[in-house]
Structure formats: C-alpha cells, structure tokens
Amino acid sequence: MLIQNFFRDGCKELLRGGWMYRLWVGLLLLMIAAGGGFYLEQLDQGLVITGLSDQVSWGYYIANFAFLVGIAASAVLLVIPAYIFNRKDIEEVVLLGEAMAVAAVVTAILFVVIDLGRPDRLWHLIPLLGRFHFPQSLLAWDVLVLSGYLVLNCAISFYLLFCHYRGRSPVFGRYFPFVILAMFWAIGIHTVTAFLFSANSARPFWHGALLGPRFIASAFVSGPALLIVALQIIHRIGHLRVNRSVIETLALIMTVSLQISLFFVGAELFTDFYNTGSQHVASSKYLYLGLDGFSGLRPWIWTALTLNGIAVTILMIHPLRRNLVTLNTACLLAYCGVWMEKGMALVVPGFIPTPLGEIFEYLPTVSEVIIATGCWAVGVLLFTLLVKAGAPLELGRLHRTDGEQDVVAANGPSGGPIPTSSAQ
Amino acid sequence: MVWNNHENSNMSDQHDVSTQSAGTVTVPDPHRRRLLKQLGIAGAAGTTAASAPAWGGSTLLDALGGFFQDQYQRMSPSEIEAALARIERKAKRDLGVDIHCDNTPPQAGVVFGYALNVSRCRGYRDCVQACIQENNHGRDPSSTAYIRVLELDHGQMNLEQADQYYDPETVPVPGKYYLPVQCMQCADPPCVKACPVEATWMEPDGIVVVDYDWCIGCRYCMTACPYWARHFNWKQPTIPADQVNPDTHYLGNRPRPVGVVEKCHFCIQRTRKGRLPACAEACPTGARVFGNLLDPHSEIRYVLANKPVFQLKSELGTEPKFWYFTD
Ligand code: SF4
Numbered sequence: 001m002l003i004q005n006f007f008r009d010g011c012k013e014l015l016r017g018g019w020m021y022r023l024w025v026g027l028l029l030l031m032i033a034a035g036g037g038f039y040l041e042q043l044d045q046g047l048v049i050t051g052l053s054d055q056v057s058w059g060y061y062i063a064n065f066a067f068l069v070g071i072a073a074s075a076v077l078l079v080i081p082a083y084i085f086n087r088k089d090i091e092e093v094v095l096l097g098e099a100m101a102v103a104a105v106v107t108a109i110l111f112v113v114i115d116l117g118r119p120d121r122l123w124h125l126i127p128l129l130g131r132f133h134f135p136q137s138l139l140a141w142d143v144l145v146l147s148g149y150l151v152l153n154c155a156i157s158f159y160l161l162f163c164h165y166r167g168r169s170p171v172f173g174r175y176f177p178f179v180i181l182a183m184f185w186a187i188g189i190h191t192v193t194a195f196l197f198s199a200n201s202a203r204p205f206w207h208g209a210l211l212g213p214r215f216i217a218s219a220f221v222s223g224p225a226l227l228i229v230a231l232q233i234i235h236r237i238g239h240l241r242v243n244r245s246v247i248e249t250l251a252l253i254m255t256v257s258l259q260i261s262l263f264f265v266g267a268e269l270f271t272d273f274y275n276t277g278s279q280h281v282a283s284s285k286y287l288y289l290g291l292d293g294f295s296g297l298r299p300w301i302w303t304a305l306t307l308n309g310i311a312v313t314i315l316m317i318h319p320l321r322r323n324l325v326t327l328n329t330a331c332l333l334a335y336c337g338v339w340m341e342k343g344m345a346l347v348v349p350g351f352i353p354t355p356l357g358e359i360f361e362y363l364p365t366v367s368e369v370i371i372a373t374g375c376w377a378v379g380v381l382l383f384t385l386l387v388k389a390g391a392p393l394e395l396g397r398l399h400r401t402d403g404e405q406d407v408v409a410a411n412g413p414s415g416g417p418i419p420t421s422s423a424q
Numbered sequence: 425m426v427w428n429n430h431e432n433s434n435m436s437d438q439h440d441v442s443t444q445s446a447g448t449v450t451v452p453d454p455h456r457r458r459l460l461k462q463l464g465i466a467g468a469a470g471t472t473a474a475s476a477p478a479w480g481g482s483t484l485l486d487a488l489g490g491f492f493q494d495q496y497q498r499m500s501p502s503e504i505e506a507a508l509a510r511i512e513r514k515a516k517r518d519l520g521v522d523i524h525c526d527n528t529p530p531q532a533g534v535v536f537g538y539a540l541n542v543s544r545c546r547g548y549r550d551c552v553q554a555c556i557q558e559n560n561h562g563r564d565p566s567s568t569a570y571i572r573v574l575e576l577d578h579g580q581m582n583l584e585q586a587d588q589y590y591d592p593e594t595v596p597v598p599g600k601y602y603l604p605v606q607c608m609q610c611a612d613p614p615c616v617k618a619c620p621v622e623a624t625w626m627e628p629d630g631i632v633v634v635d636y637d638w639c640i641g642c643r644y645c646m647t648a649c650p651y652w653a654r655h656f657n658w659k660q661p662t663i664p665a666d667q668v669n670p671d672t673h674y675l676g677n678r679p680r681p682v683g684v685v686e687k688c689h690f691c692i693q694r695t696r697k698g699r700l701p702a703c704a705e706a707c708p709t710g711a712r713v714f715g716n717l718l719d720p721h722s723e724i725r726y727v728l729a730n731k732p733v734f735q736l737k738s739e740l741g742t743e744p745k746f747w748y749f750t751d
C-alpha cells in the first residue's frame with residue numbers, strides 16, 4: 001500500500017513543474033520520437049541504413065555505448081567519498097550520482113539493443129530460456145554486469161528514498177553492504193567493457209593491457225565533468241542544495257584523471273610510433289596520421305586531443321579551476337574530448353585496416369545519428385525525471401500523507417549562489 | 425606451366441564477364457561502395473523481394489513458430505522437422521522457389537580439412553563464383569562472399585599490402601601471387617567463444633556453423649575472427665528465383681534472414697553427403713585439396729605429411745583446419 005503511494009506521489013511530482021520543465025521534457029520527447037521513427041525504418045530495412053559494413057561492423061552506436069558505461073561507472077566518485085570518507089556534503093548529493101548511473105546504464109543498454117541485427121531475439125540472452133554463453137563470452141559478461149549494476153543502483157536508491165518517504169532514517173546495515181558491492185561493481189562494468197574490446201587478438205589496436213586503465217581514467221574525466229555541470233544546474237533550478245565543496249572535490253578528481261588519461265595516450269603513441277612494424281601501428285597510423293590516403297578520423301582525434309589539452313591546462317591552474325565559468329568551460333571541453341576520443345576514435349580504428357588488410361572507412365549516416373540522439377534523449381529524460389521525483393523525496397518535501405509520521409523539510413531548496421562554505 | 429598465355433587471357437576474360445553479370449565482390453573502388461551504402465542506393469537497388477518487411481512475409485503461425493524456435497542443438501527431432509518445413513514454406517513465399525532443406529548429420533570418424541596449393545592458384549576467382557551460386561548468396565553488388573582472393577606482391581606476406589579488389593585485364597599478373605582466404609574452421613575458434621548466445625559452434629566434423637535462426641546479430645563474432653571470415657546480412661539478401669540452389673542444409677546454404685551473421689561452412693550440404701565443396705570442384709587448376717583429416721589415406725593427409733604447409737596467422741593460436749602449401 002505504502003509502496004503504491006510512494007510511486008503514485010512520485011509520479012504526481014513528475015506532472016508538476018513550470019513551463020521550462022515542460023518545454024525541456026517536450027523537447028526530449030520530440031527527439032525520442034524522431035529517433036524512434038528512424039529506428040522503425042532500421043527495423044524494416046535492416047542495419048543497411050547505417051554506415052556500417054562488414055569491414056567496420058561496429059560504429060557510432062557501440063562508441064556511445066562504451067562512453068556511457070564510463071559515465072555510469074563514475075558514479076562511484078560520489079559514492080566513495082560519501083560513504084567511505086564520510087563526506088556529509090557529498091552524501092547529500094549522492095543520490096544524484098545514483099540517478100546518473102541508472103540513466104547512463106539504461107542508455108548504454110539501449111545502444112547495444114539498437115545495434116542488434118535481431119532485437120526480436122533478445123530473449124535468447126535470458127539464461128535457461130535462451131542460451132546464455134557465460135562465462136566464455138565477454139559480451140555475456142557485459143550483459144550480466146550491466147544489468148546487475150542497474151538492479152543494484154535502483155535498489156539502493158529506492159531503499160534510501162523510500163526511507164525518506166516514510167520519514168525514517170535508513171538502517172545502515174541494510175544498505176551499506178550493497179553500497180560497497182556497487183562500488184566494486186562500478187569498476188567492474190567498465191573493466192569488462194574494456195575487456196570486451198581488448199580480448200580480441202584479431203584486433204591489434206585494442207589488444208593491449210592498457211585499454212582497461214585508459215577506460216577507467218577517461219571515465220573519471222567525463223563522469224565528473226557531467227556531474228559538475230548537472231549539479232550546478234540542479235542547484236540553480238532549486239531542487240537540491242549543492243555545496244561548493246562537492247564541486248571542488250569533483251574538479252580535483254577530474255584534473256588528476258585527465259592528466260593520467262593523457263599520459264596513457266602519450267604512452268601508447270610512443271609504443272606505436274617509435275618502432276614501426278607492429279600491427280597495432282597500422283590502425284594508429286590511420287587514426288593519427290592517415291593511412292594510404294585515408295584519414296577520416298585524423299581531424300576527429302586531433303580535435304579531441306586539443307579539447308582535452310585545453311581542459312587540462314585550465315584545470316591545472318588553481319584560480320581558473322575555482323572560477324565556475326572557466327571550470328564549466330573545462331568540463332564541457334573535457335566531456336566532448338573524451339566522448340570523441342573514447343567513442344569513435346577508439347572503436348572505429350579497431351576495424352581499420354580489416355584483418356585482411358583492407359582499408360574501408362566508416363561514416364555514420366544521418367539516420368544513425370538521429371537514432372543515437374534519440375537514445376541520448378531517453379537517457380537525459382530518465383535522469384531529469386529521476387531527479388524531479390527524487391529531489392523532493394530526498395529533501396523530505398514529499399512524504400507519506402496518511403498522517404502517521406510527518407516530517408518537516410529540514411532544509412528547503414535554495415536558489416541563490418552556491419555557498420562557498422566547506423563541510424570539511 | 426599448365427596454362428599458356430592464350431588460355432590465361434581466355435580464362436580471365438570469361439571470368440571478368442561472369443563477375444560483372446553476377447555482380448559480386450569485385451567492385452574495384454571501396455569509395456564507391458561506401459557512397460552507395462550511404463546513399464542507401466545499394467539497399468534499394470532493383471529488388472523486388474527485398475520489399476518484404478524485416479521479419480514479415482510469413483503467416484502468423486510460421487511467425488510465431490519462428491519466434492519461439494529453440495536453438496538448433498537443443499531442438500527435438502520433431503521440432504527440427506517443423507523448423508525445416510517452415511524454412512521451405514518461407515522460401516516458397518519469399519523467393520517463389522521449392523527448396524529442399526535437410527539437416528544431414530555429421531558422419532562418424534570424419535573431421536574435414538582443407539589445403540590450398542598457393543603455387544597453383546592463379547587468381548581466377550572461379551571458387552568465389554561457385555561459392556556464391558552454391559550457397560545462395562544475394563546477387564547484388566553489395567552482397568557478401570565467403571571467399572576473398574588476395575593479390576600480393578612476390579616476396580610479400582604483409583596482408584596490409586594485399587588487394588582483394590584486383591581487376592586487371594588478365595590474371596595472373598606477373599610478379600603477383602594469389603592467396604584465397606575463407607573461414608579456416610579453427611579448432612579453437614575465437615568466434616565461438618565470443619558469441620553471447622551460442623548461436624555459433626563447432627560440429628563434430630569440425631565445421632564451425634551458425635544457427636541463423638538463433639543469432640541475435642550482435643556481430644561480436646565478426647570482431648573476434650582474425651580472418652575476416654564472418655559476414656553480416658545488412659539487408660535481406662535477394663536471389664532471382666532461377667538462380668536459387670534448391671538443395672539446402674539448415675546449417676548451410678539455406679536462404680538467410682536479414683540481421684544475422686553467416687560464414688563459410690565447407691559446403692556442409694554437399695560434404696556431409698560425400699561430395700566436394702563447390703570451390704574445390706570449381707577450381708580449374710586443382711589448387712584445392714579437401715578431405716577427411718582422420719583418414720590416413722586421404723589426399724589431404726598426404727599433403728600435410730609431404731608438402732611444405734603453413735597456416736595463415738598461426739601465431740594467433742586459433743588452430744586453423746585450412747592450410748596453404750606449395751609444390
Ligand atoms: S576463421 Fe573466423 S569464423 Fe572461421 S572458425 Fe576461425 S574465427 Fe571462426
């Protein structure tokens with residue numbers, strides 16, 4: 001009964017909101033509709049409407065998938081300080097991280113589904129009913145860890161929010177073990193996703209031990225970048241009070257991760273280009289310099305590296321990192337830089353040249369991009385809705401109304417500038 | 425030399441013509457192909473049967489039966505019978521052809537192997553043509569082919585220098601040699617390991633097969649294969665009714681649906697009945713030696729024992745059951 005009320009009140013909350021909120025949701029729905037329309041065409045015609053080919057058999061969809069798994073994993077960057085280092089300021093916003101993780105995992109899974117040639121046969125993946133090739137297939141591992149991560153994060157968030165709703169404080173022993181599990185799981189999802197690529201000895205470009213660490217490092221750039229911007233927006237809109245110290249911690253993590261990430265890129269560049277002759281080098285040459293007159297990704301990767309370079313410079317200068325305008329600029333640059341570098345620039349060169357030495361370039365089609373944009377819109381919408389319904393719960397503004405245990409909102413929403421006081 | 429120049433040019437001329445008419449892999453310019461693809465022309469090019477929806481074109485009962493169909497290895501004999509009947513009905517509906525689809529089991533004491541004599545291969549691509557006809561490949565320019573013949577410079581083994589779209593007046597071109605590549609039927613196949621739903625596996629006779637009705641089209645196996653032997657049906661393949669080969673096998677050359685992966689299966693529909701693969705039969709130079717690896721008196725065992733043999737990319741440890749040798 002109470003659970004029903006919980007969901008009913010949550011849904012009611014979703015229907016409330018000013019014109020900005022409605023416009024935003026409407027816009028997202030429009031994008032989803034457009035993507036859905038083109039996806040119907042893909043279902044009808046087959047994946048021929050994409051730019052993919054036997055030569056480059058994974059492209060824009062899988063690139064976004066790899067990137068989004070990173071976003072999902074980086075929720076730990078709020079979870080660890082909140083629960084392990086007992087940072088109260090971060091604990092206040094940790095559920096936003098959970099919401100981001102849930103939205104990102106759902107979107108990542110969506111990207112895999114739209115990439116399938118036969119989504120109607122998805123049930124073949126269900127253990128026993130279908131034939132789940134576990135533990136041999138790394139894709140089976142990925143399915144398992146991603147769905148597990150989704151369940152875990154949903155369960156933790158639900159428990160905490162439901163406690164707030166009932167006006168009780170959560171029982172530490174009931175959720176903490178799962179928080180710890182989710183922490184390791186987060187690193188797990190991204191490692192498994194990296195292994196999905198690096199396991200292929202047929203693809204020298206990915207077949208190296210550095211791919212896993214590179215994935216984690218870049219995830220810890222893109223995740224905080226997104227969080228920093230999202231937290232400020234949520235603070236401005238007045239849903240949740242976000243302490244300045246949270247932003248500063250995230251900015252620091254991002255700085256270090258971006259430095260490490262760029263170092264990894266440099267290390268790979270050295271290994272590839274000091275000695276010519278490895279097979280790895282053909283793909284890298286294609287990516288960075290162009291190969292036999294083909295250089296479709298060259299401007300792409302150099303743009304990505306430039307964006308990351310500017311971002312890291314901004315972040316390393318203390319006054320600039322502390323200034324919200326320059327910090328946000330750096331976040332935007334780094335987010336785009338990582339999306340470009342770890343998305344297309346990581347997936348596509350693995351297929352160029354093919355194992356038989358053919359160079360065949362790939363460019364996503366308009367339909368493909370629109371479908372992918374629709375998927376992104378699903379993720380953003382999901383995040384919006386989760387925050388919209390979750391924030392009042394978290395604040396205690398929304399609680400059970402059957403009169404048993406009313407709790408007065410402790411700290412109301414604040415729309416002013418972010419307070420600079422630190423909780424440390 | 426068996427073939428003199430005159431014969432060479434005849435062979436290749438004739439070959440060029442057949443290549444054009446059947447419209448196969450030998451599109452010389454990769455750019456053009458990409459362009460076609462992006463414009464969506466390739467998808468729409470002059471097809472009638474392609475207008476059938478992705479998994480439509482069947483009666484409701486067949487559609488339901490197909491949807492709930494189990495994986496091949498788990499099906500009972502009666503379920504397999506029903507599946508085979510569905511395949512035949514669908515071919516009749518979609519292609520207008522009466523085909524026969526069976527599931528001839530592997531023979532006991534047989535593991536197939538293949539060896540190819542590089543010094544005899546002259547790059548005619550007759551094997552490619554024969555394969556396309558035998559295995560009911562789509563017949564438009566963007567369609568797939570299981571065999572790729574690579575043209576390489578003498579003294580060169582770097583595949584990055586290979587050209588599979590060679591299109592000279594006559595083959596062989598002096599100073600070049602030819603290396604046909606197809607699925608190696610690896611004894612330790614990375615593609616099988618990769619598949620998340622066990623839609624691809626190795627049969628007891630050593631053939632790595634795909635259940636086209638179980639594959640979800642994730643294409644992870646294509647990523648895993650070091651020989652670029654797996655191909656995806658980006659759209660519904662189309663075959664003119666008079667070109668359909670009606671003798672088919674469930675795991676072999678039956679018409680494939682859109683959205684699934686396929687690969688060379690050593691002509692399972694022929695070889696399990698004691699015939700040679702179409703490519704071996706078609707090769708005019710006798711470069712291809714096919715046989716039972718478990719039979720000590722087979723020709724392939726003789727080749728493996730007495731000729732200088734090698735495997736492609738043997739360093740990757742997938743243990744191909746396809747060898748190359750020289751005289
Ligand atoms: S050659 Fe490729 S498709 Fe064939 S068995 Fe080996 S890995 Fe699989």
Ligand code: SF4
Nearest residue numbers: 619639640642643645
């Ligand atoms: S494409 Fe089909 S056969 Fe290949 S890994 Fe995916 S499900 Fe398996």
